């Protein structure tokens with residue numbers, strides 16, 4: 001009987017992987033999905049963040065998306081798992097200067113590696129884990145990565161990194177869409193986190209509530225959402 005009930009529980013539980021869950025938007029994703037009873041796998045870099053995430057009921061894995069050894073260890077750990085949703089949320093803003101100031105090599109590399117290289121390393125490891133469930137692979141990008149919508153030259157390294165991430169996700173939608181996955185890019189709004197600052201427009205609660213609705217819609221309507229760029233309110237953003 002117990003085995004039977006456990007079987008039912010496993011069948012009903014949905015599993016989500018959240019990459020970059022230590023604070024800000026990632027941490028709020030963990031809170032809300034746990035609150036709704038999801039099985040959450042949350043990645044972090046520091047041990048102290050692992051304890052915080054475990055206290056929320058998440059299963060934790062260590063992952064630095066810029067470190068090949070860390071990525072390899074994570075890939076081994078995630079390989080046997082089946083996922084319904086994966087979110088690549090890890091991101092770095094880097095230099096705030098406009099295109100009038102050339103970026104330092106180290107700062108450029110840090111942003112590009114965290115925002116683009118990490119996503120490109122992890123797509124081949126994670127996408128196969130979503131196929132069985134026809135899952136959703138969501139990437140937290142930014143409106144600042146929209147070339148069509150660009151109205152300022154500031155933070156150009158970040159803008160370039162998110163535009164590159166958008167291109168990578170579009171490619172993922174073409175590669176994995178025919179296999180049943182819905183891959184999409186989301187803009188969370190301007191949110192009160194370490195990156196967004198206290199003056200930002202909205203709270204993490206509002207942003208994540210909205211992005212979860214976008215993810216749920218992507219799970220139901222792959223045809224309209226695979227390869228799309230949406231804000232947290234579900235509005236389409238021009239590339």
Ligand SMILES: NC(=O)c1ccc[n+]([C@@H]2O[C@H](COP(=O)([O-])OP(=O)(O)OC[C@H]3O[C@@H](n4cnc5c(N)ncnc54)[C@H](OP(=O)(O)O)[C@@H]3O)[C@@H](O)[C@H]2O)c1
Pocket residue numbers: 019020021022023024025026044045046063064065066089090091092093114118140141142143187188189190191192193194195196197200
């Ligand atoms: N806040 C906004 O207004 C806003 C607007 C548009 C887009 N976004 C995007 O939303 C996402 C989350 O931003 P946030 O506002 O929550 O920023 P945040 O408070 O600065 O948090 C950034 C998260 O990314 C993780 N991270 C950074 N580099 C990593 C790496 N190499 N490996 C693994 N994890 C890494 C951080 O982990 P550690 O704690 O270990 O550093 C942290 O969990 C980012 O992709 C960001 O670009 C935010």
